[in-house]
Amino acid sequence: MSFLTAEIEALHNLAVKTAKRAGVHIQSRVGNHSGIQSKDGGDTLASQVVTEVDHESEDLILTSLDDSICSLNLGLLTEESEDNASRHEKGAFWCIDPIDGTLPFTEGVPGYSVSIALVARDGTPLIGVIYDPVTQTTYHAFQGGGAMRDGVPIPSGDKSSANQLTWAMDRSMKESIDYPRALEMLEELVFEEGFDGLKILDHAGSVLNACWVTENKPAVYFKFPKSNKGGGSVWDFAATACLFTEWGLPPTDVHGESLRLNPEGCTFMNEKAVVYGSSAKLRESVRQLYQDLRS
Structure with missing residues (x-):
């Protein structure tokens, strides 16, 4: 249409x-x-x-x-x-x-x-x-x-005076088996990229977590795949997918593919999850982090 x-x-x-x-x-x-x-x-x-x-x-x-x-x-x-x-x-x-x-x-x-x-x-x-x-x-x-x-x-994700990496996350992330290792790896990224530190925002829903990436540059928001139903649904990501696409940084799944915003059957996004970043480099770093976790 x-x-x-x-x-x-x-x-x-x-x-x-x-x-x-x-x-x-x-x-x-x-x-x-x-x-x-x-x-x-x-x-x-x-x-x-x-x-x-x-x-x-x-x-x-x-x-x-x-x-x-x-x-x-x-x-x-x-x-x-x-x-x-x-x-x-x-x-x-x-x-x-x-x-x-x-x-x-x-x-x-x-x-x-x-x-x-x-x-x-x-x-x-x-x-x-x-x-x-x-x-x-x-x-x-x-x-x-x-x-x-x-x-x-919204100013470009490359235009930021801040030098602290922000990790916006759902509350459930801290309960994930992957959280300790993901935290360790992001702290390593902070060191490698010369950021001053890592700030965690963990009190919002999925929608504002993504929006806050645009407010707290440099920043990331992501969810990892899991076998059980959950991980957010289409309505949690559709609006911010448009926002980020127009920002020049369309969100992807953990494999770098476009989000499937009209899937057949179930609307849950748990199989491939989502990655948002305030720069293409940060988005790729998160995808690599996931691959390293699973290797």
């Missing part, structure tokens, strides 16, 4: 408006929700937590996007609703995470966001919008439009 530039830009603007509206609602409910529920998901607490605010946010988003779904015959994939397979039948589909980082939301700490993406049936990310309700920051991009933060182009 092909869109005119004006159509893509209009849908992007709609997604920005929608994400902000959902984010304002979410922020109004911090500390004011009926409690935590559980759902079938991956193998970590973060993937199994849900609140009524997740559903409220999803309803608000779907109401806002409904006209575009009907008029443009778009498919839909969203975290809190069953996959209806329309993503394989339509030319493109909205991919929505109404609250990424529900666990930090329930704790009342930063790290949660709204994520809205438009993905072509072949898996190409066309639009990516992320809204951080805590800082009221919008990260946004559309195909051919560049990567933006609140309407301003």
Whole structure:
């Protein structure tokens, strides 16, 4: 499915408006929700937590996007609703995470966001919008439009005055059997590249972890493959995949291949996982780190 530039830009603007509206609602409910529920998901607490605010946010988003779904015959994939397979039948589909980082939301700490993406049936990310309700920051991009933060182009990953490597990670990383060795190897990289040290950010959901790579250059965010279901789903990475593609640094799996954002069957990304970096060199260093771990 092909869109005119004006159509893509209009849908992007709609997604920005929608994400902000959902984010304002979410922020109004911090500390004011009926409690935590559980759902079938991956193998970590973060993937199994849900609140009524997740559903409220999803309803608000779907109401806002409904006209575009009907008029443009778009498919839909969203975290809190069953996959209806329309993503394989339509030319493109909205991919929505109404609250990424529900666990930090329930704790009342930063790290949660709204994520809205438009993905072509072949898996190409066309639009990516992320809204951080805590800082009221919008990260946004559309195909051919560049990567933006609140309407301003995100500076190149090569342009940074910092000399400390930042490792943004999901909480589950520290529970991984690979964590001690990965930490050791990143510390070796810090020494080899002449960085002043290693800073770890470990309190956000997948979406903001990727966004924070753009804010904390030089930086990396990655997840390693695992056999059991989990490792994030398509809605955790679709919007930031567009953002990073427009930033000139498309994320890859651990083998250097493009992320499969419209896989057959299961939406989990555990088999090949993801790698984000603020430079191509750092992205390659992480992929090499994984190969060394498995050798």
